Amino acid sequence: MAATPGSEPAKKKEIYTYEAPWEIYGMSWSMRPDHRFRLAIGSFIEEYSNKVQILQLNESTGQFTDTATFDHPYPTTKVMWIPDKVGDRTDLLATTGDYLRLWEVQPNGQVVMRKLLNNNKNSEFCAPLTAFDWNETDPSIVGTSSIDTTCTIWNVETGQAKTQLIAHDKEVYDIAFACGTEVFASVGADGSVRLFDLRSLEHSTIIYESQPPPEALPLLRLAWNKQDTNYLATFVMDSPSVVILDVRVPSVPVAELLGHENCINAISWAPHSHCHICTAGDDAQALIWDLQALPRAVEDPILAYKAGAEVNQLQWSSAQPDWVAIGFENTMQVLRV
Numbered sequence: 044m045a046a047t048p049g050s051e052p053a054k055k056k057e058i059y060t061y062e063a064p065w066e067i068y069g070m071s072w073s074m075r076p077d078h079r080f081r082l083a084i085g086s087f088i089e090e091y092s093n094k095v096q097i098l099q100l101n102e103s104t105g106q107f108t109d110t111a112t113f114d115h116p117y118p119t120t121k122v123m124w125i126p127d128k129v130g131d132r133t134d135l136l137a138t139t140g141d142y143l144r145l146w147e148v149q150p151n152g153q154v155v156m157r158k159l160l161n162n163n164k165n166s167e168f169c170a171p172l173t174a175f176d177w178n179e180t181d182p183s184i185v186g187t188s189s190i191d192t193t194c195t196i197w198n199v200e201t202g203q204a205k206t207q208l209i210a211h212d213k214e215v216y217d218i219a220f221a222c223g224t225e226v227f228a229s230v231g232a233d234g235s236v237r238l239f240d241l242r243s244l245e246h247s248t249i250i251y252e253s254q255p256p257p258e259a260l261p262l263l264r265l266a267w268n269k270q271d272t273n274y275l276a277t278f279v280m281d282s283p284s285v286v287i288l289d290v291r292v293p294s295v296p297v298a299e300l301l302g303h304e305n306c307i308n309a310i311s312w313a314p315h316s317h318c319h320i321c322t323a324g325d326d327a328q329a330l331i332w333d334l335q336a337l338p339r340a341v342e343d344p345i346l347a348y349k350a351g352a353e354v355n356q357l358q359w360s361s362a363q364p365d366w367v368a369i370g371f372e373n374t375m376q377v378l379r380v
Contacts, residue, residue: 085119234259
C-alpha cells in the first residue's frame with residue numbers, strides 16, 4: 044500500500060493468512076532463493092484420498108495463491124522441500140505416508156511424481172512412515188522412520204536403500220540428521236532418544252529416556268539445533284513441556300521449557316541462531332525461547348503468539364529466518380518474528 048503524502052510509510056506486514064479447504068497437517072517452507080514465501084501444505088482427511096497444495100505469496104497483494112494441488116494417498120505425515128539453498132537443483136518435494144515419494148515441480152507449475160521408495164519388498168502390506176529428514180549436506184540422502192521400529196537411509200537419486208536398521212524397541216516417530224552426512228537421531232514409542240552413526244551402525248547410543256522402561260512415555264518429535272549440534276529438543280506425548288538435551292551430557296535434560304498450558308505438538312529451532320527455539324501446542328500458543336542463559340534455568344519465553352485454535356504444525360523458514368509458519372485447523376499463518 045502506497046503511503047499518502049505526509050503520512051508514515053506503510054508498515055511492513057507482520058502476518059499473512061491462508062485458509063485451506065481442509066485441516067492442515069504437513070507443512071514446509073521452500074528453501075530456494077527464487078521462491079520467497081513458497082510453502083507446501085498437506086491435508087489431514089481421515090480417508091484414503093488426501094491433497095498437497097503448493098502456495099505462493101503475492102507480496103504486493105498479501106494473498107497466498109494455490110499454484111498447484113495434487114492428490115496424495117492418506118494424509119502426509121511430513122512434507123519437505125529439497126534443501127537447495129542455491130536453487131540449482133531439480134525443484135523437488137518429498138512426502139511420507141504409506142511410502143516415501145518424490146515429486147518434481149516443473150517450470151510450468153505442474154507436479155509430477157518422480158519416485159516411490161519402498162524397501163518392504165516381501166510383503167503386500169506396508170508399515171506407515173511417521174516422518175523423514177532430508178540431509179542438508181548431501182541432498183541425495185533421506186532418512187525415514189516407521190512404525191515397524193526401523194529407520195531407513197535412502198539414496199533418493201538411485202532410489203536404493205543404503206541401509207535399514209531396527210532403531211527402537213517400538214514404533215519410531217521421528218528422525219533428524221545432525222550437520223554432515225553421518226550422524227542422525229531418532230525418537231519413538233519406547234521413550235528413548237537414540238544417536239546413530241552411519242560409519243558404525245553395530246551400536247547406537249541412548250542419550251535420553253523419558254522414564255526407565257517399562258514406564259517409558261513415548262517421545263513424539265525431535266529437532267536438532269543446526270547452529271550448535273550439541274543440542275537437541277524433544278517432547279513426551281501429551282506433555283506441556285519441551286526437553287532440551289546436550290549430547291555431551293546424556294540422560295539429564297539441560298533444560299525444560301514449561302510455558303505451555305496444554306500438550307506440545309511441534310518444535311523448531313531457529314535456522315540462523317544457536318540459542319532460539321519455537322514451540323507450539325494445544326493451548327493455541329506459539330512461543331519463542333532464548334536459551335542463551337543455559338545451563339541456568341529458562342523461565343519464560345521472549346515472544347508469544349496466540350493462534351485461533353490448537354497449533355498442530357510449526358516451521359521456521361531457513362531461507363527467510365524472520366518468518367515462522369504455523370498450522371491450526373484449516374488455517375496457515377506466516378508470522379514475522
